[in-house]
Amino acid sequence: MSSPFLVIAVDDEPAILEYYSYIIPDEFEVVEFTNPIEAISFAKANLNRLALIISDYKMPEMTGFEFRQSLLEQGIDCPFSLVTAFYDKEMATEGMRLKIGRFLEKPVQDQQILDLLATEAKERIDSLxxxxxxxxxxxxxxxxxxxxxxxxxxxxxxxxxxxxxxxxxxxxxxxxxxxxxxxxxxxxxxxxxxxxxxxxxxxxxxxxxxxxxxxxxxxxxxxxxxxxxxxxxxxxxxxxxxxxxxxxxxxxxxxxxxxxxxxxxxxxxxxxxxxxxxxxxxxxxxxxxxxxxxxxxxxxxxxxxxxxxxxxxxxxxxxxxxxxxxxxxxxxx
CATH class of the missing domain: 1.20.120.160 (HPT domain)
Structure with missing residues (x-):
């Protein structure tokens, strides 16, 4: 029996990760990481089940942009959304270069997450x-x-x-x-x-x-x-x-x-x-x-x-x- 599709959530605040696990439907398996480096290894090993990655922008180990860059360098090109407290033209330009699907400004709303699953994740699942x-x-x-x-x-x-x-x-x-x-x-x-x-x-x-x-x-x-x-x-x-x-x-x-x-x-x-x-x-x-x-x-x-x-x-x-x-x-x- 095949396993459910994965959503990887990366944030250095455990409470935010708990929120993602709560709001994302049970048809997905949510895997939480406070360390993006560990998330990269997991994503690489589970690429054929990976539907979406949601990441915070500001983290101790690296920024969300650096995280995305590391993923792409290792061939992990799947839907990626970045959560940030601020958003400007420079971030939008860098986001286009890194093929970031969406920027979500804090505080994130429930419907924004559900929309991500219905669009970005669904397209990825169809392809998988x-x-x-x-x-x-x-x-x-x-x-x-x-x-x-x-x-x-x-x-x-x-x-x-x-x-x-x-x-x-x-x-x-x-x-x-x-x-x-x-x-x-x-x-x-x-x-x-x-x-x-x-x-x-x-x-x-x-x-x-x-x-x-x-x-x-x-x-x-x-x-x-x-x-x-x-x-x-x-x-x-x-x-x-x-x-x-x-x-x-x-x-x-x-x-x-x-x-x-x-x-x-x-x-x-x-x-x-x-x-x-x-x-x-x-x-x-x-x-x-x-x-x-x-x-x-x-x-x-x-x-x-x-x-x-x-x-x-x-x-x-x-x-x-x-x-x-x-x-x-x-x-x-």
């Missing part, structure tokens, strides 16, 4: 809901890839020389990494990238497949599934992902190894062949085209990403078409 639909489509589209990866791990455990399974494994992770990045799921993308680095080392015979490698591959897959579950529920991602991803940097040389010599020989032969030809694509006498394995892998990776993105967009457009059916102008377009 559209993003959520796209993300949900992506997760459903790529979930079968996780199941396929699990099967591939078992194949590689059974036969460390299974080059085809290793290449497919790499391609699936690469697709998840690329498409999740396109949709703003940076935590999934970054984790998949570090996971992919380990598969690259196996693929290039930098490390050999042993039980420790298999255990880490399975553990990494479990964590990737957990991240999918978090994304499905639009919950904040763990803040210690870098720490969790350190499993991919372990020393894999301790255990007795199943040396994948066939993989090494194959890579060596492939490299020698490409070096001697001096080109990636050659035309044979019988008019057949020989494509290097590297080029083919690149093509498969890109086509996989494009297929997922295409299917995600198509499903979202189909849903949107259903919502807007009856609008003649839009149907004509």
């Amino acid at each position: 809901n559209e993003d959520r639909e796209m993300i949900s489509e992506f997760l459903q589209e790529t979930k079968p890839m996780l199941e396929e990866i699990e099967d591939l791990i078992l194949y590689v455990e059974e036969d460390p020389h299974d080059i085809k399974s290793i290449n497919t494994y790499f391609r699936l992770l690469h697709t998840i990494k690329g498409t999740s990045s396109c949709l703003g799921l940076l935590e999934i993308s970054e984790y998949a990238h570090k996971y992919e680095d380990l598969i690259t080392k196996v693929k290039d015979a930098v490390i050999v497949v042993n039980q420790k490698v298999i255990d880490v591959l399975l553990e990494g897959l479990d964590q990737l599934k957990n991240l999918y579950q978090i994304a499905e529920n639009f919950q904040p991602f763990p803040t210690n992902l870098d720490e969790l991803a350190k499993i991919f940097e372990a020393d894999f040389s301790d255990d007795p190894v199943k040396v994948n010599t066939a993989l090494e020989d194959n890579l060596s032969a492939s490299s020698s062949e490409e070096a001697s030809k001096g080109e990636r694509v050659t035309k044979e006498k019988d008019e057949k085209i020989t494509v290097s394995e590297t080029l083919l892998a690149d093509f498969l990776e890109m086509s996989g990403e494009l297929t997922v993105i295409r299917n995600t967009i198509f499903k979202s457009l189909t849903r949107l078409q259903g919502k807007l059916s009856g609008d003649r102008d839009l149907e004509h377009l």
Whole structure:
């Protein structure tokens, strides 16, 4: 079940924060901060649920303008309203530069807060809901890839020389990494990238497949599934992902190894062949085209990403078409 949308209230006076929690309807979760620096960290971790930020202008740690500037520098661009005891032309000019939606002069009236929720916050929520639909489509589209990866791990455990399974494994992770990045799921993308680095080392015979490698591959897959579950529920991602991803940097040389010599020989032969030809694509006498394995892998990776993105967009457009059916102008377009 997804969590409610958030309103962050920042003020160095606890009584003001209590007022916001009282006046804002229960359909929103109000998170109070007396320190804007702490609010920045929280906002960054919960951006996909954040509907509105209301901040005081004059605070001990920084001004409301400095707070807004820090948010923007960290990519936190959501509706922002500033509460101030005074308002002049200079503030209005700076507010335009910082994309501040509204200035509220003290004392703030109940209706002003409710108007903010009905306009600024609603527009943001509509946008977030559209993003959520796209993300949900992506997760459903790529979930079968996780199941396929699990099967591939078992194949590689059974036969460390299974080059085809290793290449497919790499391609699936690469697709998840690329498409999740396109949709703003940076935590999934970054984790998949570090996971992919380990598969690259196996693929290039930098490390050999042993039980420790298999255990880490399975553990990494479990964590990737957990991240999918978090994304499905639009919950904040763990803040210690870098720490969790350190499993991919372990020393894999301790255990007795199943040396994948066939993989090494194959890579060596492939490299020698490409070096001697001096080109990636050659035309044979019988008019057949020989494509290097590297080029083919690149093509498969890109086509996989494009297929997922295409299917995600198509499903979202189909849903949107259903919502807007009856609008003649839009149907004509």
